[in-house]
Amino acid sequence: MKDQKNTLEVKLLMIQGKIHSLPVAPFLKTSLLQDIALAIAKRNNPEAVLDILGVMTGKLLKRPTCQRGIALSLLRDLERLQQKLLPIVARKGKKKPDQKGKPDLTLPFAGSAAAAGPVFSINNTGTGKGGEFTGGDSSPGLVGFGGENSGCGLQGIGGPPDGNGVCGQGSGAGAGVEGIGGTPTLVPSLSVTGGPGVRGIGVDVTSGVLDAGVGGGEGVTAVGGSATTAAQGASANGGAAFSGVGGNAIATIGDITHAVAGAAFIGFGGEARTNGSFSVAISGDGVSALAGVAVTTGVNGATADAGDGGFFWAGDAFTTGNNNSEARGGIGVTGLGGDAVTSGIGSLARGGFGLRALGGSGESSGASSDATGGHGGVLSGGDAESSAANVAITAGNGITVAGGNILAAGPGSTITPGNGVVGQGGNDETGTVPGGHGIVGIPGTGSVPGLAGLFNGNVQVNGDFTATGAKAFKIDHPLEPEKKYLCHAAVESAELKNFYDGLAVLDEKGEAVVEMPPWFGALNEKFRYQLTPLGFIPHPLYIAAELENNRFRIAGGSPGLKVCWQVTGVRKDVYAQKSGFQVEVPKAPHEQGCYLSPDFYGEAPEKGLFAGINSRSNPSREEIREEAKRKKRK
The missing domain is CATH 2.60.40 (Immunoglobulin-like)
Incomplete structure (x- = not known):
C-alpha cells in the first residue's frame, strides 16, 4: 500500500510539472496548480484525489484549445490516472455480501446515496455475467449518465490478463457499441465544441528491463466483419474496419458567418523522443492504412480487386447567394511533411515526405497472362465549365509541385534548393528491353494539340536529344511581335x-x-x-x-x-x-512493326510506338465519382 501511495505521488508531481509548461491563460493555470497541489496533499485519500482529477479534466475539456499538443497530453495523463484509481476506490467501497439471502429489490427501483465508493455493486464469483439488462422496444438496455465535472457515463475495466473493458454486440443491423457526444453549454462570444461520440485512450506501458520491447496500447482498434458466400453469382463485401462521416456545419442566419464541417477522421501521430547515443526515435503515423488482400481461386474469368490503402473524396462546394460569391471544392488529400530538427554536431535532419505513394507490384505466372504494376500516383486536374460569356475558364492542373526553399545557411555550407520534379524510370531487371522513361508527357487534344512539355526557362539535357520533327527556334516576330512568330530550323547532318x-x-x-x-x-x-x-x-x-x-x-x-x-x-x-552516334539504327525487337508517326504511313494509331502511353490511363472525374459511389454502397 505504501508503494502504491508513493507511485500516486510521483504521478501527481509529473502532472504538476506538465501544468507549469501548459500554454494556457494564467487564471486557468493557477486554478489547475491549486487543484493538483490539493490532490498531492490528499494523496492518502484516493476518493478525494479521484474527485479532484475529475474537476481538472472538466476544466480542460471546456476549452477546445486545450485539446491538442501538451494540453492533450495532460488530459490523457489525467484520464489514465483516474482509470487506475477507480478500481482502488471500488474495492475500498465494497461491502460484505448479505448472508441472509438475496436483496429485496422492488421494480421499478430508483435510489440515491452519497458515498465515496460505488453506491451499487454486483460481484459474480462464478463464471457467469456480472449483470444483464434488456431494454424495451427501441430503448437501450443500459444508460449511464456521467456525474458533474466530466464524469464518465459508463466505464468498463477489463479483467486480467486480457479482458475487454466494454464489449458490445449489435442485433440485426444495429451497432455493437454506439456513442453520442455530449452537447456543450452555449456561452456568448465563446467557441464551444460538442463532446466526441467515442474516445479511446491507449494505456501507457513502462519497462525498465534492458533490451526489452514495449508498446503502448492502441487508443481504438477496429476490425471489419468478414463476408462469406458460397452461392454462385452472389456478392460478398467485407465490412469496413472504420467508417466515419463528418458532422454538417450550417449557418442559417446572419452575414459574415463561418461554418466549417467536421472531419470524418483526424489522426495525430504520437511523439517519439530519445536522448541516448545512437538511439532512433520514429514518431507515429497520423493515419496508417493497409488495404486488404484480394484473392480469387476461380478457374476462368475471375477478377480479384484489392482495396485502396486510402480513398479520399473531397466535398463539393456550392453557392446560391448573390453575385461575387465563391465556392471552393475540398482537397482530396493534403499532405504536410513533418519538420526535422537537430542541434547535435554531425547530425542529420531530414524532413518527412508531404505525400509518398508506392504502386503495387504486378505478378503473373499463368500462360498468356499480363502483369501490370500499379501507378505510384494517378492525378487528374479538375474540369472547368461555364455557360457565361467573357469569363475565364481554367481547368485544374494534374499536378503542381514546387521545390523547397533554402531559408538560411551557415558559412561553408553546401546549398542545394529542392527540385520541382524528379522522375526516374523503372529498371528492366531481365536485361531484354530498355528501362522506363523518367518523365513522359502526353499533349491534350483541342483545336490545336497542346504541348507534351513546356519549360519556361533554360533547359539542359545531359545526354542525347532526339526529335522526329524540326529542331527550331521560335520568337516573337521582329517586325510584327504582337501578331506573328518567327521560326528557324536547325541545320542537320549525318555527323556530329x-x-x-x-x-x-x-x-x-x-x-x-x-x-x-x-x-x-x-x-x-x-x-x-x-x-x-x-x-x-x-x-x-x-x-x-x-x-x-x-x-x-x-x-x-x-x-x-x-x-x-x-x-x-x-x-x-x-x-x-x-x-557512338549512329545514322541508321535498327529497331529493337519490341519496336519491330511499330512507327514513330504511324499516320504519316497510313497506318492505324495502334501501330504507334507510344500507343500505350498516349492512350488515356487516368480515370476521368466522373469515373472516379462512380467508383466512390460504388464504394459507399458497399
Whole structure:
C-alpha cells in the first residue's frame, strides 16, 4: 500500500510539472496548480484525489484549445490516472455480501446515496455475467449518465490478463457499441465544441528491463466483419474496419458567418523522443492504412480487386447567394511533411515526405497472362465549365509541385534548393528491353494539340536529344511581335558536325592567317573549308596551309581583299567518342512493326510506338465519382 501511495505521488508531481509548461491563460493555470497541489496533499485519500482529477479534466475539456499538443497530453495523463484509481476506490467501497439471502429489490427501483465508493455493486464469483439488462422496444438496455465535472457515463475495466473493458454486440443491423457526444453549454462570444461520440485512450506501458520491447496500447482498434458466400453469382463485401462521416456545419442566419464541417477522421501521430547515443526515435503515423488482400481461386474469368490503402473524396462546394460569391471544392488529400530538427554536431535532419505513394507490384505466372504494376500516383486536374460569356475558364492542373526553399545557411555550407520534379524510370531487371522513361508527357487534344512539355526557362539535357520533327527556334516576330512568330530550323547532318565562319582581310602579300580558339583542335577533326571573296579577283583563292596549332592560312588574293571563310569539323571529344552516334539504327525487337508517326504511313494509331502511353490511363472525374459511389454502397 505504501508503494502504491508513493507511485500516486510521483504521478501527481509529473502532472504538476506538465501544468507549469501548459500554454494556457494564467487564471486557468493557477486554478489547475491549486487543484493538483490539493490532490498531492490528499494523496492518502484516493476518493478525494479521484474527485479532484475529475474537476481538472472538466476544466480542460471546456476549452477546445486545450485539446491538442501538451494540453492533450495532460488530459490523457489525467484520464489514465483516474482509470487506475477507480478500481482502488471500488474495492475500498465494497461491502460484505448479505448472508441472509438475496436483496429485496422492488421494480421499478430508483435510489440515491452519497458515498465515496460505488453506491451499487454486483460481484459474480462464478463464471457467469456480472449483470444483464434488456431494454424495451427501441430503448437501450443500459444508460449511464456521467456525474458533474466530466464524469464518465459508463466505464468498463477489463479483467486480467486480457479482458475487454466494454464489449458490445449489435442485433440485426444495429451497432455493437454506439456513442453520442455530449452537447456543450452555449456561452456568448465563446467557441464551444460538442463532446466526441467515442474516445479511446491507449494505456501507457513502462519497462525498465534492458533490451526489452514495449508498446503502448492502441487508443481504438477496429476490425471489419468478414463476408462469406458460397452461392454462385452472389456478392460478398467485407465490412469496413472504420467508417466515419463528418458532422454538417450550417449557418442559417446572419452575414459574415463561418461554418466549417467536421472531419470524418483526424489522426495525430504520437511523439517519439530519445536522448541516448545512437538511439532512433520514429514518431507515429497520423493515419496508417493497409488495404486488404484480394484473392480469387476461380478457374476462368475471375477478377480479384484489392482495396485502396486510402480513398479520399473531397466535398463539393456550392453557392446560391448573390453575385461575387465563391465556392471552393475540398482537397482530396493534403499532405504536410513533418519538420526535422537537430542541434547535435554531425547530425542529420531530414524532413518527412508531404505525400509518398508506392504502386503495387504486378505478378503473373499463368500462360498468356499480363502483369501490370500499379501507378505510384494517378492525378487528374479538375474540369472547368461555364455557360457565361467573357469569363475565364481554367481547368485544374494534374499536378503542381514546387521545390523547397533554402531559408538560411551557415558559412561553408553546401546549398542545394529542392527540385520541382524528379522522375526516374523503372529498371528492366531481365536485361531484354530498355528501362522506363523518367518523365513522359502526353499533349491534350483541342483545336490545336497542346504541348507534351513546356519549360519556361533554360533547359539542359545531359545526354542525347532526339526529335522526329524540326529542331527550331521560335520568337516573337521582329517586325510584327504582337501578331506573328518567327521560326528557324536547325541545320542537320549525318555527323556530329560543328560550323565556324568569319571575315578575313588579306595583307600586302594577298594572304591572311586565321586564328581559331585554343580548344578548337581538342574538339574537332576532319576539317572542311570554304572561301568566298567579297569582290572580283583575277586568280582563285586557296588554303595555303591547313589547320595546325589552331590556325590556317588563306592565299591567292590581292592586298586588302575581304574574304568570307567557313570551316566545319566533326566532334572528337570524349562524349562524342563514347556516345557512338549512329545514322541508321535498327529497331529493337519490341519496336519491330511499330512507327514513330504511324499516320504519316497510313497506318492505324495502334501501330504507334507510344500507343500505350498516349492512350488515356487516368480515370476521368466522373469515373472516379462512380467508383466512390460504388464504394459507399458497399
